[in-house]
Amino acid sequence: MTENTAYQVLARKYRPETFADLVGQDAMVRTLKNAFEADRIAQAFIMTGIRGTGKTTTARIIAKGMNCIGPDGTSGPTTEPCGQCEHCTAIMEGRHVDVMEMDAASRTGVGDIREIIESVHYRAASARYKIYIIDEVHMLSTSAFNALLKTLEEPPEHVKFIFATTEIRKVPVTVLSRCQRFDLRRIEPEVMIALLQKISSAEGAEISDDALALITRAAEGSARDATSLLDQAISHGAGETSADQVRAMLGLADRGRVLDLFDLIMKGDAAGALTELSSQYAEGADPMAVLRDLAEVTHWISVVKITPEAAEDPTISPDERTRGQAMAAALPMRVMTRMWQMLLKALEEVAAAPNAMMAAEMAVIRLTHVADLPSPEELVRKLRDTPPPPSPGPDRGMPSPSEGAPAAGGGASAVASARTPTGAGAGPQAALATDLDAALARFPTFEHVVELIRANRDVKLLVEVEGCVRLAAYQPGRIEFVPTDNAPAELAHRLGAALQRWTGNRWAVTLVNDGGAETITEKRDAADLALKTQAEEHPLVQAVLKAFPKARITQIRTPEDQEAEAQAEALPEVDDEWDPFEED
Numbered sequence: 001m002t003e004n005t006a007y008q009v010l011a012r013k014y015r016p017e018t019f020a021d022l023v024g025q026d027a028m029v030r031t032l033k034n035a036f037e038a039d040r041i042a043q044a045f046i047m048t049g050i051r052g053t054g055k056t057t058t059a060r061i062i063a064k065g066m067n068c069i070g071p072d073g074t075s076g077p078t079t080e081p082c083g084q085c086e087h088c089t090a091i092m093e094g095r096h097v098d099v100m101e102m103d104a105a106s107r108t109g110v111g112d113i114r115e116i117i118e119s120v121h122y123r124a125a126s127a128r129y130k131i132y133i134i135d136e137v138h139m140l141s142t143s144a145f146n147a148l149l150k151t152l153e154e155p156p157e158h159v160k161f162i163f164a165t166t167e168i169r170k171v172p173v174t175v176l177s178r179c180q181r182f183d184l185r186r187i188e189p190e191v192m193i194a195l196l197q198k199i200s201s202a203e204g205a206e207i208s209d210d211a212l213a214l215i216t217r218a219a220e221g222s223a224r225d226a227t228s229l230l231d232q233a234i235s236h237g238a239g240e241t242s243a244d245q246v247r248a249m250l251g252l253a254d255r256g257r258v259l260d261l262f263d264l265i266m267k268g269d270a271a272g273a274l275t276e277l278s279s280q281y282a283e284g285a286d287p288m289a290v291l292r293d294l295a296e297v298t299h300w301i302s303v304v305k306i307t308p309e310a311a312e313d314p315t316i317s318p319d320e321r322t323r324g325q326a327m328a329a330a331l332p333m334r335v336m337t338r339m340w341q342m343l344l345k346a347l348e349e350v351a352a353a354p355n356a357m358m359a360a361e362m363a364v365i366r367l368t369h370v371a372d373l374p375s376p377e378e379l380v381r382k383l384r385d386t387p388p389p390p391s392p393g394p395d396r397g398m399p400s401p402s403e404g405a406p407a408a409g410g411g412a413s414a415v416a417s418a419r420t421p422t423g424a425g426a427g428p429q430a431a432l433a434t435d436l437d438a439a440l441a442r443f444p445t446f447e448h449v450v451e452l453i454r455a456n457r458d459v460k461l462l463v464e465v466e467g468c469v470r471l472a473a474y475q476p477g478r479i480e481f482v483p484t485d486n487a488p489a490e491l492a493h494r495l496g497a498a499l500q501r502w503t504g505n506r507w508a509v510t511l512v513n514d515g516g517a518e519t520i521t522e523k524r525d526a527a528d529l530a531l532k533t534q535a536e537e538h539p540l541v542q543a544v545l546k547a548f549p550k551a552r553i554t555q556i557r558t559p560e561d562q563e564a565e566a567q568a569e570a571l572p573e574v575d576d577e578w579d580p581f582e583e584d
Contacts, residue, residue, distance in 0.1 A: 010231040011224045014199050016057055017092060019065075019079050023195050023223065024187035025054060031182070033079040036065060041077065042180040044152055044161040046137070048168040049184030052224030055164035058184070059133045062162060063099045064088045067127040077128070087127050098127040105136045110143040117151050120159045129160050137163040138170035145172050152178045186221025189213075189315045195223065196230050205234045210243035213315040218250055248284070258293040259323050265294075265339075265364065266331060268372035273364050287360035288350050295343040297324075302336040304328040335371070342367055380493065439505050440476035449479070449499065450520065456502055464491055466524075470516025478508045482516030531556050 016022045019029045035041055045062065047055040061081070068081040068088050081088050090096035102112070116132055124130040134140075140148075152161060152175065163179065165171060187195075196212045207230070215233060219226035229250075233241045236249045247254060257280060264273040280290055303310045305328040311321050346363030353359035374382070443449055453462045468487035473480040483491060496509035522529070535541055535556055545551055 009228070010199060010203070011227040014202075014227060016054065016061065017064075017083055018081060019061060022054055022058065022061070024191050025058070025184055028058070028182045028184065029079075032062065032065075036077055036079045039077075041066065041160070043155050043159070044163070044179040046163040046165065046168075046171070046176065046179040046181050047184060048165050048181065050186060050220075050222060051166060052219075052222030052226075053184040053187065054223065055166075055184055056133070056135055058182075059135075059162040059164055060091055060099075063096075063129075063131045063133065063160075064091050066129050066131065066160060067091065067096075067098070069128075096127065098124040098129070099131045099133065101133045101135065103136060104134050104139040108139050108141050108144060110141065110147045113140070113144045113147045117147065120151055120156055123158050128158075130158055131160045131162060133162045133164070135164045136166070137175075138165045138167045142172075145175055149174055149178070187223055187226075188221075189216050189313065192216045192219065192221070192223070192226055193314060196226060199227060199230060200234070203234060205237075205241065207233060207237065207241040208243055210317060211241050211246040213317070214243055214246045214250065217315045254280075255293070255317070255320055258290070258297055259320065259327075261290070261364075262294055262297050263327070265367045266327075266335070266371050268368050270365055270368040273368050274361055277360060277364055281357055281360075287356045288347065291343060291347050291350060291360060291363065295340065295347065298336055298339045298343060300324060301328045301331065302333065302340070305331075305333060305336070338370065339367065342370070439503065443476050443503075446471055446474045446479070449474075452502060453498070456498075458498060461494060461498055464488060465495065466520040468519065470519055472512050472515040472517070477505060478510075480510045480512050482512055482514065484519065528556075531558070 019033065022029060045059070047058055049055055064081040064083075064087070065079050066077050068078055069075050069085050070078075070082050071084050073085065075082070083089070083092070087096065091099050094101065102116075120130070122130075155161065161179075163171075163175075168176075168181075168183075193209075193212050193216050196207075196215060200207050200212075211233060212230075215226055215229045218229060233246050233249060237245050244254075257276065261273060261276045261280070264276055277287075277290065281287060300310070301324055304324055308325070308328075311325050311328075313321075316324070342363070346360070346366075349363065350356050350359040443452065450462070450465060453465060464487070468484045468491060470482040470484065471479070472482055479495070481492075488494075492509045492511055496507045499507040499509075518526075532553055535553060536545070541553070
């Protein structure tokens with residue numbers, strides 16, 4: 001009876017056995033090679049990085065390199081272990097007596113570290129070094145770390161420590177300072193795709209480049225995740241795997257259809273966007289995954305807009321790259337940032353909603369609704385290009401164009417036509433001017449405008465109008481003013497918009513360069529300003545200000561003010577005060 005070889009997952013079958021097999025970590029490999037060649041091997045190493053980048057594998061390779069004796073049994077420490085001697089074979093199989101691996105996630109206490117401290121004094125049984133590999137070292141307790149410090153700083157010559165962790169910030173600084181640290185990087189997409197192609201070829205599996213790109217993107221730089229997904233994809237495709245099969249396996253929506261949905265949202269086509277979302281949902285796409293894909297597309301297009309070379313990502317197909325570049329050129333950054341913020345909010349809502357699809361549909365409706373809203377610049381441009389409202393007629397005290405330039409038949413006829421009632425054939429323009437004149441008649445002076453602002457309780461606008469507006473000219477519906485130095489840049493726009501909102505009529509608010517009067521605040525505070533100026537001219541005050549340059553006059557109390565305060569605080573006089581010792 002033939003014994004079948006047990007199946008081994010690809011992540012273990014193709015685990016690197018030498019530094020040459022370790023992909024994506026060139027800087028660390030170069031440092032370790034130089035250290036081994038110069039015989040400058042540290043007493044402790046710590047490997048950090050995300051999952052699946054080779055931390056534990058690197059620790060085993062270092063252990064093999066330090067204990068390898070070569071096929072002939074005479075070699076010293078090397079960065080190219082032979083993989084054939086008894087030490088290399090036992091270490092890779094995890095059964096070497098002098099290379100001890102400990103999982104700090106399950107052995108976190110000081111008692112577990114005490115076992116290590118007590119055993120370091122004994123020399124290695126058969127190997128050159130006794131090596132302790134502690135995985136997930138950040139899980140050790142504070143007492144365990146403290147117990148390890150002395151041994152870690154001055155270990156025996158035959159002892160080496162190798163730590164691995166995914167959360168380097170949880171490792172105490174006192175431990176980090178005693179170790180040689182290596183940060184394992186995420187594996188670049190190009191390197192990852194080449195690795196997956198090599199493994200699939202060795203396994204005799206046919207898998208498309210687009211499918212490998214999807215696996216690489218889903219792995220997020222982790223070699224173990226990528227090989228595990230490749231293992232699953234080969235089984236899913238039964239030897240020949242396409243991008244659609246991998247997409248279905250990962251639960252992803254078609255990238256092209258995600259771009260279609262993104263395009264419909266940006267065009268403001270709510271019906272089309274909802275239809276596309278429903279179609280993807282019917283085909284098995286998760287609403288949360290669809291919104292995440294939309295957020296990913298938004299981020300990618302924004303990055304491409306800033307750095308066009310980002311479009312050359314090998315995990316992006318040529319068709320996606322072309323569409324993304326076109327969208328990046330057409331969509332303004334303000335729209336992209338607004339889309340990003342709304343998608344982040346939508347993801348929170350979908351995660352918390354009792355029905356994810358309903359929440360996703362409401363999010364898509366909101367996104368399409370705001371897609372065609374004009375930007376602030378476009379609104380300002382429209383307001384600037386819109387002609388101002390017609391000026392009031394001559395009965396309001398303002399000359400009409402007909403009065404300034406009489407018609408050929410005589411000025412009287414022109415004025416008469418301007419004053420002709422609507423029912424007598426004056427036309428819609430005259431009726432509109434009459435209605436506008438009547439609507440604005442409630443605001444004959446600028447003080448009435450200020451009272452309107454006060455009545456609507458817009459405190460911010462009221463303070464700015466009273467303190468920053470030097471009125472140059474006013475007529476109902478039209479305001480011209482010179483702004484003060486501290487006036488907000490958008491004051492004229494906000495004032496005009498507020499007045500139009502409250503009165504229902506357009507107000508032309510214009511900035512001019514000269515001719516402005518004092519602000520309302522300046523008029524109100526004129527007496528205080530005069531008193532302050534008089535105080536500043538006093539020799540004693542000038543001496544104080546000279547001695548203390550940063551001093552300011554904050555309050556002035558005149559003799560009249562002091563007398564008024566004294567009278568207010570004085571007790572009332574009693575006409576006939578009662579004396580208890582006076583006899584009746």
